[in-house]
Amino acid sequence: xxxxxxxxxxxxxxxxxxxxxxxxxxxxxxxxxxxxxxxxxxxxxxxxxxxxxxxxxxxxxxxxxxxxxxxxxxxxxxxxxxxxxxxxxxxxxxxxxxxxxxxxxxxxxxxxxxxxxxxxxxxxxxxxxxxxxxxxxxxxxxxxxxxxxxxxxxxxxxxxxxxxxxxxxxxxxxxxxxxxxxxxxxxxxxxxxxxxxxxxxxxxxxxxxxxxxxxxxxxxxxxxxxxxxxxxxxxxxxxxxxxxxxxxxxxxxxxxxxxxxxxxxxxxxxxxxxxxxxxxxxxxxxxxxxxxxxxxxxxxxxx
Amino acid sequence: xxxxxxxxxxxxxxxxxxxxxxxxxxxxxxxxxxxxxxxxxxxxxxxxxxxxxxxxxxxxxxxxxxxxxxxxxxxxxxxxxxxxxxxxxxxxxxxxxxxxxxxxxxxxxxxxxxxxxxxxxxxxxxxxxxxxxxxxxxxxxxxxxxxxxxxxxxxxxxxxxxxxxxxxxxxxxxxxxxxxxxxxxxxxxxxxxxxxxxxxxxxxxxxxxxxxxxxxxxxxxxxxxxxxxxxxxxxxxxxxxxxxxxxxxxxxxxxxxxxxxxxxxxxxxxxxxxxxxxxxxxxxxx
Ligand SMILES: Nc1ncnc2c1ncn2[C@@H]1O[C@H](COP(=O)(O)OP(=O)(O)O)[C@@H](O)[C@H]1O
Ligand SMILES: [Mg+2]
Numbered sequence: 001x002x003x004x005x006x007x008x009x010x011x012x013x014x015x016x017x018x019x020x021x022x023x024x025x026x027x028x029x030x031x032x033x034x035x036x037x038x039x040x041x042x043x044x045x046x047x048x049x050x051x052x053x054x055x056x057x058x059x060x061x062x063x064x065x066x067x068x069x070x071x072x073x074x075x076x077x078x079x080x081x082x083x084x085x086x087x088x089x090x091x092x093x094x095x096x097x098x099x100x101x102x103x104x105x106x107x108x109x110x111x112x113x114x115x116x117x118x119x120x121x122x123x124x125x126x127x128x129x130x131x132x133x134x135x136x137x138x139x140x141x142x143x144x145x146x147x148x149x150x151x152x153x154x155x156x157x158x159x160x161x162x163x164x165x166x167x168x169x170x171x172x173x174x175x176x177x178x179x180x181x182x183x184x185x186x187x188x189x190x191x192x193x194x195x196x197x198x199x200x201x202x203x204x205x206x207x208x209x210x211x212x213x214x215x216x217x218x219x220x221x222x223x224x225x226x227x228x229x230x231x232x233x234x235x236x237x238x239x240x241x242x243x244x245x246x247x248x249x250x251x252x253x254x255x256x257x258x259x260x261x262x263x264x265x266x267x268x269x270x271x272x273x274x275x276x277x278x279x280x281x282x283x284x285x286x287x288x289x290x291x292x293x294x295x296x297x298x299x300x301x302x303x
Numbered sequence: 304x305x306x307x308x309x310x311x312x313x314x315x316x317x318x319x320x321x322x323x324x325x326x327x328x329x330x331x332x333x334x335x336x337x338x339x340x341x342x343x344x345x346x347x348x349x350x351x352x353x354x355x356x357x358x359x360x361x362x363x364x365x366x367x368x369x370x371x372x373x374x375x376x377x378x379x380x381x382x383x384x385x386x387x388x389x390x391x392x393x394x395x396x397x398x399x400x401x402x403x404x405x406x407x408x409x410x411x412x413x414x415x416x417x418x419x420x421x422x423x424x425x426x427x428x429x430x431x432x433x434x435x436x437x438x439x440x441x442x443x444x445x446x447x448x449x450x451x452x453x454x455x456x457x458x459x460x461x462x463x464x465x466x467x468x469x470x471x472x473x474x475x476x477x478x479x480x481x482x483x484x485x486x487x488x489x490x491x492x493x494x495x496x497x498x499x500x501x502x503x504x505x506x507x508x509x510x511x512x513x514x515x516x517x518x519x520x521x522x523x524x525x526x527x528x529x530x531x532x533x534x535x536x537x538x539x540x541x542x543x544x545x546x547x548x549x550x551x552x553x554x555x556x557x558x559x560x561x562x563x564x565x566x567x568x569x570x571x572x573x574x575x576x577x578x579x580x581x582x583x584x585x586x587x588x589x
Contacts, residue, residue, distance in 0.1 A: 048575055057402070057573040077310055081405035087574030089581065092397040095328050104321065108404045111313050159405070167574060 005033025007066075008163055008195045009054065014063035016049050023049055025219035025296065026063070031212075033162075034192035036185070038210035039199045042289055045216045047199040048088055051167050054197070055085050068163060081112035081119070084161030086152050088168050094141030098132055098151060099123060101140065102158055109159035120158050129187075130154040131180055146177035153184070164188070166198035170205060178205070185209050203282050217289040218296030230288075231281040243273035310406045318410035322417020329422060339422060342380075343429040346373050351437050358499070363532055367440040371527040372496040374427055375520030378459045381423045382515075383487050385467025388415060390480055393472075393568065394584070396577045402569050412468070412565065419467075420460050427456075442529045455522030455546070462515045462550040465557030472568040477584075490514040495521075499535040508537060518549045 009031035016024040023046040031037050039047050052058040053065060056072035065072055070079045093101050106120030113119040127133045130150045135143065143151065149169065156164055166185075170178045186209065188194050200206055206213050207227045215223040215230075223230055238256035242249050244267055253259045256276050263271060279287075329335040350373070354366035392398055401407035435443060442448050474483040493507050494500070494517040500508055511517040524532065525541035533541055 052573045052575065055403070057399075059570075077405040080403070083403075085403045087396070087399070087403075087577070089574065089578045090396050090400070091581070092392070092395050092400045094395070095332065096324070100324065104317070104324065105404060107317050107320070108313065108406055108410070111310050112405060155400075 005035075005192070005195075007031070008033050008035075008068060009037075009197065010064070010066040011050075011054070012064040014050070014053065014065060015061045016046065016053065016058075017061045023219060024061075024063075025299075027216070027219070027221055029214055029221050029224055031195055031197065033195055034189075035212060036189045036196045036210050037198070037212050037214060038206035039197060039214050039216060040201070040203070040206050040285065041199075041216035043201070046219060047216055048167055050216065051165050051197065051199060055083065055165055056080070078112060081109055081159055082162045084156035084159060084164040086156040086164070086166045086169055088171070090152050091141075091148070094139070096140050097137055098140060098143070099127065099136040102126060102151075102154055105155055106158045112159070117160050117162070119160050121160050123158075126154050126158060129157075130184060145172045146174060149173065150177070150181070153181070157188075161194065163195045164197070166196065168199055168201070170200065170202065182208055203285055207281055215285060215288050215292070217292030218294075220292060220296070222288045222292035223284075227281060230284050231279065237283070237287075238279050239277040241273070241275040241277075242271050244270045248273075311409075314406040314409040315413060317406070318413025319417055321410060321414030322421065325414065325418040326421040329418070330425075339426055340429065342377065343426050346377075346430060347433055347437065350434060354437055354439070358535075363535075364438070364440055366438045367528065368499065368524070368532065368535070369496075370430075370434050370438050370441065371523035372494075372520040374430060374527075375455075375459070375523035376491050376494070376496045376516060377426055377430065378423055378456060378523075379463050379491070379516040379519050380487070381419050381460060382463040382467035382470065383484060384419050384422070385415065385464050386471030386474065386483055387480055388419065389468055389471030390475055390477075393475065393572065394577070394580050396574075398569060399572045399574065399577055402572060408565070408569060412562075415468070416460075416464055419464060423460070424456075440529060441527050443527060448526050451526035451543075452523070455519065455526055455550075458547065458550045458554065459515070459519040459522065462553035462557065463519070465561040466515070466553060468561045469557060469564050472564045487516075490516045493517075501535055501537060512549070515550060515553045518546050522546045522550070 007030055009029070011030065012028050014024055014027040015022065027046075027050060029037075039050065041047050049058065053060045054067050054072055056067075056075045059073060067075070068079060068082055070076075096104075103123045106123060109119040124133075127136050130153055132147065132150055132154065135147055140148070140151065149172065153166070153169060156166070170181050173181060182205070185196060185198070189196060189209070189211075196209075198209065210227065212225060213223070213227050213230055214221050237252035237254050240251050240253060240256050240259055240263075242263065251259070256278070260274065260276065263274075329339065350366050350370060353369060354364060356365040357363070358365040358368060389398075398411065401411035404410075435441065470483055474480055493503070493511045494514055495503065495508075495511060496516070500511060500517070503511075521536065521542065524536070525543055525546070533539055536542070
C-alpha cells in the first residue's frame, strides 16, 4: 500500500554489540505514517533489541536512529507521550484494578493533548475496544494471560500514540484471542494515522496485519516488502511432484513453469499426477533466514 | 495550543494520586494489613509487659523510655520498605512502566514517598495512641512535645526514605535484600532503642552516631520524655541541634544521590532485563 505520509521511523546502519557479540550488524529500514510493519525473525535475531533501541530503552552501539524525528537516546517526555509501548512481557501493577490503572495512566497524557489528537483515550471506550469491559473491576493479577496481554495493549494505546511498538503481542494467545487482537490492530490501521511496528514469529499474523514485512536474520534486514512480493521472490524453490511408470518423483526448482514444460517435452503422455506447489511465504522466509545467517557466519569467519 | 497543566504539576498530582491509591490498596488487602498491624501490635504487647519495670534511680519506667524509641525505629524502618518496594517493582517491571510513561519516573517517586510515609504515619498512630494509655510518665501534655514530634518525623522521613531508595537500587537481588535487612537490624540494635545507649560499650556508642536510626530515636525521646529522662542519654543532653544536623545531613545526601541513582537504574532497565530476571527467579523456585 503506498502511503505518502511523513517519515516516522528512520533507521540506518544500526549496530548493537553485547560484550563481544555483535547482534545487529547494520540494520536499515524506515516507515511512513500509517504503515503497519511486521519485524520477523527467529528467536535471538535481535527483534527485541531493535525495538527497545527505538523505544529509547537501550543505548545503541552505532548507527542513526530517528523516531518521530527524534533520536530516542535523547527523547524528551513530550516525545515519549507520542509513543505507545507494549513490551514482550509485563506483570506490573498486579494489585491495581484494570479500570483504575488505565484511568490513572491516562492522566499522564492529558498535558500532551493537542487539537489534532485528544489525549488520553477515554477509559470506557478503550476497555470496550480491547474487550476488557467485563473485567474492568478485576485485580490485574487475577487476569488470564490473554486478558493481561490485552490490558498491556490498552496501556500502550491510552495516550493515543502516533507510533505503537508491539513486541510479540500475541505470544501465548489462544486462536480466538489472536483473532480478536488482529481485529483491533486492523481497526487501528484503518485510520491510517497510527504507525505500528510489531514483532512476531507468526508468519500468518505478519501476512494478515502488515503492509510491509521486514525479515531480520544474521543481524541485518534481509527482506523488506509487502507479503505478496516476498512470497513471489525467486529465492525459494517451488516443489514439483509427478508420477511416471508407476513411480513417484519430487523435485525442487526455482523455475517450476520451465521445468514442467521440459518434463512434458521429454515424456509427454507418460506423466501423470502432476502437482506444483509454489514457494509459500513460509518457504521464502525460511530460505531468507538461512541465507542471512550463512552470510553472517561467513563474514565472521572472514574476519 | 497551551496545555491545561504543566507536566511538572501533572507529575506531582499524578504521583500524589498514585500514592493514595496504593496506600488504599495496602489497607484493603489482608496480607498487607497484617504486616501493617503486626509490628505495632507486637510492640504494644512488649510495652504492656515492661510498663511497670523501673529503670535507674530517677524513678523512670522502662516502658516510658522504650515507647519513643520504638516510634523512632518504626519510622526508620521506612528505609527498608522503600528499598524493598523499589527492588520488587524493578523486578516486576513497574519501574519500566514508569519509564515508558511521560513524566512517569517523577510521579513514581512522589507516589512511593506518599505510600511509604502514609503507611508509616498510620503505623505510628496505631502504636502511639494505645501506647499513651498503657504508658505513664510521657510528657505529651504540651504543644511543644507535639511540635518536636512533627519535625523529628518529617526530617526523619526525609533522611531515611531517599536513603532507602538508594539502598534499594544498590541491593537489587532478593539475597541483597536479606543482607540489607540485616544491616538495618544491626543499626537498630546499636541505636539504643531497646536499652539506653549509655549502658552499651563506648565503641558501640560511637558507631551508633552514624546511623539515622539512633538520631530518630533520640529525637522521639526528646519530644515525648520528661526532662528528667535526659540523664540516660549520651552527655546528659537531648542534643537537638546535633539531631537536626545528623538527620539533615542524611536527608541532603539521600536527596542528592537518589535521583541520580534512580535515573541510572532506570536507564539500565529494559523489557529483556525484566524478563531475564523473571526467568532467573523462576529457575530459583523451580
Ligand atoms: N542485555 C543483554 N546482554 C547480553 N546479550 C543480550 C542482551 N539482550 C539480548 N541479548 C542477546 O542478543 C540476542 C538478541 O536478543 P533479542 O533482541 O532478545 O532477540 P529476539 O527478540 O529477536 O528474540 C540474543 O542472542 C540475546 O541472547
Ligand atoms: Mg524478543
